Amino acid sequence: MKIEVSGKGGCGKSTLSVLLARSMKKLGYRVLLVDGDESNIGLENMAGIKEPVHLLDYLGGKKEFKAMLNQTMMAGNPAGLFSGKQTIDDLPRECIASADDGLEMLVIGKIHHIGEGCACPMGVLSKKFLSSLETGEKEVVLVDAEAGVEHFGRGIVGECDLILGVIDPTAESFQLAQKMTDMAVKADKKICFVLNKVEPAIESVMKQKLGSATVIGAIPKDHSIFMESLEGRKLTKTLPEADEICRKILTDHGSDRL
Numbered sequence: 001m002k003i004e005v006s007g008k009g010g011c012g013k014s015t016l017s018v019l020l021a022r023s024m025k026k027l028g029y030r031v032l033l034v035d036g037d038e039s040n041i042g043l044e045n046m047a048g049i050k051e052p053v054h055l056l057d058y059l060g061g062k063k064e065f066k067a068m069l070n071q072t073m074m075a076g077n078p079a080g081l082f083s084g085k086q087t088i089d090d091l092p093r094e095c096i097a098s099a100d101d102g103l104e105m106l107v108i109g110k111i112h113h114i115g116e117g118c119a120c121p122m123g124v125l126s127k128k129f130l131s132s133l134e135t136g137e138k139e140v141v142l143v144d145a146e147a148g149v150e151h152f153g154r155g156i157v158g159e160c161d162l163i164l165g166v167i168d169p170t171a172e173s174f175q176l177a178q179k180m181t182d183m184a185v186k187a188d189k190k191i192c193f194v195l196n197k198v199e200p201a202i203e204s205v206m207k208q209k210l211g212s213a214t215v216i217g218a219i220p221k222d223h224s225i226f227m228e229s230l231e232g233r234k235l236t237k238t239l240p241e242a243d244e245i246c247r248k249i250l251t252d253h254g255s256d257r258l
């Protein structure tokens with residue numbers, strides 16, 4: 001199963017990705033956490049994983065990859081490298097780093113230089129990578145997306161089985177939830193939401209603002225999560241709420257409830 005974790009900037013996508021990845025691991029799944037954010041750099045710290053070789057760098061860097069894209073595009077198959085099907089075990093070993101708990105991580109690629117050009121090659125690489133990657137019954141690929149909806153526009157979400165929207169208590173999050181839902185429905189993609197940074201007094205207000213959207217859980221606003229992020233430490237918090245969300249995703253996947 002491939003899940004894209006989406007939402008507005010700072011809503012908690014990376015935090016949720018790590019919390020859910022750990023919970024899924026505990027439930028006996030093999031989990032590949034994919035850093036699909038070409039700008040932000042904090043995921044490996046949060047996951048406590050030493051950064052692997054980025055997939056884009058493994059392929060020779062952005063310039064080389066762009067040249068390859070142009071060549072393969074002419075042949076009608078952008079980035080032909082990922083044209084066949086592959087499993088997690090087929091991926092280049094250098095590009096996968098593991099945490100002590102067995103959680104695995106892959107980074108698509110990052111922007112490094114002023115004036116290096118747009119991030120479209122990373123978008124194409126993400127899309128091709130996800131479309132070619134096949135997951136087994138007990139495998140989950142969790143993609144921590146960049147902020148906003150660029151990965152919707154690029155069609156990356158189309159390669160995932162489920163879009164998981166993270167909603168923090170801001171008006172922008174609720175507006176974005178509506179937009180994400182509209183786009184997902186049009187593309188016939190499953191979408192559900194998790195509330196984040198929730199305080200008891202506002203949980204019902206948040207749910208109400210989301211209207212008929214499917215909300216599968218709520219993560220409380222938590223001081224230790226915030227402090228670990230502030231200090232750039234590994235996220236150590238485990239939450240029963242995250243376990244419950246994972247159970248829902250893993251058991252309801254394939255049903256109409258998500």
Ligand SMILES: Nc1ncnc2c1ncn2[C@@H]1O[C@H](COP(=O)(O)OP(=O)(O)OP(=O)(O)O)[C@@H](O)[C@H]1O
Pocket residue numbers: 007008009010011012013014015016037040042146147196197198219220221222223225226227229230
């Ligand atoms: N449940 C929570 N309780 C307290 N703080 C939280 C919670 N979830 C996230 N945060 C804090 O919110 C901030 C943003 O979190 P995070 O980096 O996970 O968001 P993001 O959506 O990945 O951001 P970006 O769009 O920049 O990638 C961090 O300081 C993080 O510690």
Ligand SMILES: [Mg+2]
Pocket residue numbers: 013014015037040144
């Ligand atoms: Mg992030």
